[in-house]
Amino acid sequence: MQFSPTAFQSRRSTDSAGRRHGRIRGLLLRAWVLPLVVAAPLLTGCAAALPKNVERPVSTAYATPQDTALGQMVDKARPAAAKPMASAFSLLAGPQNAYSSRLSLVENAQKTLDLQYYAIHADESTARLLRGIVQAARRGVRVRVLLDDFHSTGPDAQVMRLAFVPNIEMRMFNPLAGSRASTIGRAWTILTDFQRAQQRMHNKLFVADNVMAVMGGRNLGDAYFDAAQDSNFVDLDVLVAGPVVKALSSSFDSYWNNVRAYPVQSLISLQELRQLKARFDAEDASAASTAAAGARRTPGNAAIWDEKPMDLGQVPWVWAQSAVLADRPTKIPGDSEEFHTEDRGDAPADAGAGHNAGTLQLNHPPAAWRHAAAPVLQADSVVDGLLALVRSARKDLLVVSPYFVPGPEIMAAFRAARDRGVRVRVLTNSLASNDAPLAHAGYARHRKALLEMGVQLYELRSEPATMRSALRSGTGGSSGGSNGGSTGISRAMLHSKLLVIDGRLVVVGSMNLDMRSQLQNTEIALLIASRAFSQQATDSIEEGLPENSWQVEIDPQGRLVWRAPQDSGLEDAYTEPDASLGLRLMLKLLGPLAPDSLL
Numbered sequence: 032m033q034f035s036p037t038a039f040q041s042r043r044s045t046d047s048a049g050r051r052h053g054r055i056r057g058l059l060l061r062a063w064v065l066p067l068v069v070a071a072p073l074l075t076g077c078a079a080a081l082p083k084n085v086e087r088p089v090s091t092a093y094a095t096p097q098d099t100a101l102g103q104m105v106d107k108a109r110p111a112a113a114k115p116m117a118s119a120f121s122l123l124a125g126p127q128n129a130y131s132s133r134l135s136l137v138e139n140a141q142k143t144l145d146l147q148y149y150a151i152h153a154d155e156s157t158a159r160l161l162r163g164i165v166q167a168a169r170r171g172v173r174v175r176v177l178l179d180d181f182h183s184t185g186p187d188a189q190v191m192r193l194a195f196v197p198n199i200e201m202r203m204f205n206p207l208a209g210s211r212a213s214t215i216g217r218a219w220t221i222l223t224d225f226q227r228a229q230q231r232m233h234n235k236l237f238v239a240d241n242v243m244a245v246m247g248g249r250n251l252g253d254a255y256f257d258a259a260q261d262s263n264f265v266d267l268d269v270l271v272a273g274p275v276v277k278a279l280s281s282s283f284d285s286y287w288n289n290v291r292a293y294p295v296q297s298l299i300s301l302q303e304l305r306q307l308k309a310r311f312d313a314e315d316a317s318a319a320s321t322a323a324a325g326a327r328r329t330p331g332n333a334a335i336w337d338e339k340p341m342d343l344g345q346v347p348w349v350w351a352q353s354a355v356l357a358d359r360p361t362k363i364p365g366d367s368e369e370f371h372t373e374d375r376g377d378a379p380a381d382a383g384a385g386h387n388a389g390t391l392q393l394n395h396p397p398a399a400w401r402h403a404a405a406p407v408l409q410a411d412s413v414v415d416g417l418l419a420l421v422r423s424a425r426k427d428l429l430v431v432s433p434y435f436v437p438g439p440e441i442m443a444a445f446r447a448a449r450d451r452g453v454r455v456r457v458l459t460n461s462l463a464s465n466d467a468p469l470a471h472a473g474y475a476r477h478r479k480a481l482l483e484m485g486v487q488l489y490e491l492r493s494e495p496a497t498m499r500s501a502l503r504s505g506t507g508g509s510s511g512g513s514n515g516g517s518t519g520i521s522r523a524m525l526h527s528k529l530l531v532i533d534g535r536l537v538v539v540g541s542m543n544l545d546m547r548s549q550l551q552n553t554e555i556a557l558l559i560a561s562r563a564f565s566q567q568a569t570d571s572i573e574e575g576l577p578e579n580s581w582q583v584e585i586d587p588q589g590r591l592v593w594r595a596p597q598d599s600g601l602e603d604a605y606t607e608p609d610a611s612l613g614l615r616l617m618l619k620l621l622g623p624l625a626p627d628s629l630l
């Protein structure tokens with residue numbers, strides 16, 4: 032196939048990618064939850080059917096990563112004092128390092144690239160990345176792309192063109208049958224296949240040669256790399272090298288070879304994708320004015336795409352023991368005979384007794400810290416593993432979660448931690464910075480109870496000024512240029528997912544601390560046992576916390592008050608700060624009706 036980078040670009044990346052993603056998430060996953068809950072049972076049975084008897088050739092991660100240039104680079108970087116099973120970690124808090132590290136993995140891979148994502152948006156930053164991936168495939172790298180199907184509609188469907196490039200295989204996880212031509216078409220599918228639509232593969236993973244990886248909170252799209260015009264995510268990933276990458280790959284393989292993963296060719300033809308593209312291009316041509324085209328980029332966000340790949344030889348690694356926590360693909364229930372047959376063959380060798388689906392995959396932790404990891408060994412899911420870690424905290428707990436919906440178990444774990452005298456700090460979105468405002472309802476209703484038990488709550492400010500600060504800087508890599516935000520003109524939306532326990536254990540991953548991550552979605556996380564890395568992760572949050580967040584408290588009259596940052600010139604607020612009246616009203620009216628488990 033003739034590859035053209037523009038094939039992957041969405042026209043809407045030029046206006047407002049961040050808002051678009053937010054709107055889609057709000058519209059399809061949460062805002063429609065209430066009518067869907069009522070209507071879906073009536074319409075079940077009208078759902079279009081998925082293809083049957085699909086061929087899924089089995090493949091696995093590259094077996095001898097130590098032979099590759101990346102493998103040798105890792106060996107060379109390993110200090111003599113590092114423990115044999117220790118792996119290397121570098122925090123990627125800023126958009127620049129997040130982008131240039133992925134670019135570098137693409138350019139340095141010699142054997143394999145494995146990408147597993149909840150969402151890949153057909154944006155301009157992604158086009159550059161995907162162009163590199165196509166070039167890698169051309170030089171003989173085997174590429175596997177596993178994408179959750181939820182966002183592969185409308186212009187974003189063009190990402191599926193990758194599947195038609197030689198040496199690239201692409202599968203869609205838990206696909207929805209039916210039209211991909213529009214958001215409305217997809218909404219109909221969600222209505223008629225509600226349960227399937229709710230349960231998503233939320234994993235985010237980027238592995239090169241089975242020896243280096245980037246994993247964490249970012250999906251792929253402009254808003255994750257500070258390259259969208261209106262709204263950008265504040266996010267966090269970790270660059271990983273060494274033996275633990277094999278465990279990440281083994282999680283990838285278990286999803287890739289699962290019966291819920293459908294090769295793109297079984298779902299859509301190249302001709303259909305071309306027709307879709309022609310349709311959107313025609314709409315673009317008639318809609319775009321010259322002025323709008325001229326305003327499409329600012330110099331700041333263009334810099335992200337033009338940046339050179341990270342120099343992986345200069346990465347400031349922290350070497351530490353670690354383990355992968357991953358939900359099994361079977362956490363998402365299958366509904367056909369085919370699924371049940373296959374699942375019987377998917378019996379997890381390392382699952383605890385009584386675990387059928389959604390159980391934890393954990394590579395065996397080294398003896399030196401087996402005790403610290405013990406609480407998570409029995410958990411049923413990544414979020415349950417995190418809860419076990421919360422229960423093990425003795426002194427200090429730092430939680431960063433964009434969508435924070437503490438259902439009964441999370442509330443009980445926090446209460447017990449506070450009773451033990453643990454300092455508990457939570458950073459989450461304010462209503463104004465939340466791209467999924469309905470999710471805020473699942474947090475807001477627990478806010479007073481959290482404060483009363485002594486949990487310290489911080490909510491991200493959404494204003495542009497916050498974008499330049501430490502929350503967006505990174506400690507990893509040396510790709511040159513600035514780490515910080517681009518232009519300072521866009522709205523900030525928290526998207527980082529991080530836990531630091533007692534200054535000695537860090538969890539970075541795809542999971543939100545909400546019931547959707549606990550019950551509905553599959554997730555992957557890294558548990559890293561390192562005081563040095565804990566310090567870096569804590570610093571990356573603490574440095575920006577006073578300036579960039581509202582601290583929520585209960586005032587002497589029993590009212591919620593949002594304390595303005597010192598010297599900010601802002602005043603304390605007594606309603607959700609920076610949020611419009613309409614948004615606050617929506618939250619008041621719909622919030623009480625929305626069940627925590629779907630937020």
Ligand SMILES: O=P(O)(O)OC[C@H](O)CO
Nearest residue numbers: 060149231233250547552
């Ligand atoms: O933005 P993400 O990738 O954390 O996805 C949030 C969705 O609500 C997951 O169900």
